[in-house]
Amino acid sequence: MxxxxxxxxxxxxxxxxxxxxxxxxxxxxxxxxxxxxxxxxxxxxxxxxxxxxxxxxxxxxxxxxxxxxxxxxxxxxxxxxxxxxxxxxxAASVPDQSATLLGLLMLRGPQTAGELRINADRWYKFLDIASVEAFLEEMLDRAEEKGGPLVVKLPRAPGAREQRWAHLLCGPVDTSAPAASEVPSGDSALAMRVAxxxxxxxxxxxxxxxxxxxxxxxxxxxx
Missing domain, CATH: 1.10.10.10 (Winged helix-like DNA-binding domain superfamily/Winged helix DNA-binding domain)
Structure with a gap:
């Protein structure tokens, strides 16, 4: 079965x-x-x-x-x-772009749309952050007859410029949990090289x- x-x-x-x-x-x-x-x-x-x-x-x-x-x-x-x-x-009835984002969230935990675009580079080349956000919003607004939302948008952490996203494939997410510290913007190039x-x-x-x-x-x- x-x-x-x-x-x-x-x-x-x-x-x-x-x-x-x-x-x-x-x-x-x-x-x-x-x-x-x-x-x-x-x-x-x-x-x-x-x-x-x-x-x-x-x-x-x-x-x-x-x-x-x-x-x-x-x-x-x-x-x-x-x-x-x-x-x-x-199996999940999602396009490859959405599958890419869900896979990255499962592997690396909650991330911003910007982080997801960078980390997705070897999986799928998104045109810009807006295109990443569009697929995330589509999964957030997924109709109940299709199984309901696949992602959740976490509350903005103190001092953070962007909100992080998490997947729901493992069940509900504790949105009160503190987010991991973000990489300072001045170190973004170094962070990309390390990644x-x-x-x-x-x-x-x-x-x-x-x-x-x-x-x-x-x-x-x-x-």
């Missing part, structure tokens, strides 16, 4: 697994669909993740079972090891994990 995430929200682990598959489909297409080993590395990477998580392969396997039941993940056959790919836009370097390192780690698996080699730090 296929379930619906609107009646049973995703767990934090399920959201991380789903969003990691969504990210790697865009950033490492040559290694996609992902093996369990590569997915494990992607879920637990230390960069471009908020919060950083430490999921076991068993926990990831359980999450994959639920996501398959929701038709959000498909297991590929015909290869030496099982591989997994997401089916999120079709780009972190993304490059994460891509290389995923490619290395996939290559090691194809060669039958153990991962660094594993016996």
């Amino acid at each position: 296929t379930h619906d995430f609107r009646t049973r929200p995703l767990s934090a682990a399920e959201a991380r697994v789903l969003a990691t598959l969504m990210e790697k489909a865009r950033t490492v297409p040559d290694s996609y669909p992902l093996s369990l080993n590569s997915l494990h590395s992607g879920c637990n990477q230390k960069t471009a993740r908020e919060p950083v998580m430490t999921l076991s392969e068993a926990e990831i396997g359980d999450a994959l079972d639920v996501l398959r039941d929701y038709s959000m993940v498909i297991e590929s056959s015909g290869s030496r090891v099982p591989r997994y790919e997401h089916n999120f836009p079709r 780009a370097l972190e993304a490059s390192v994460a891509t290389l780690q995923a490619q290395l994990a996939d290559l090691n698996e194809q060669l039958g080699l153990s991962q660094p730090g594993q016996p």
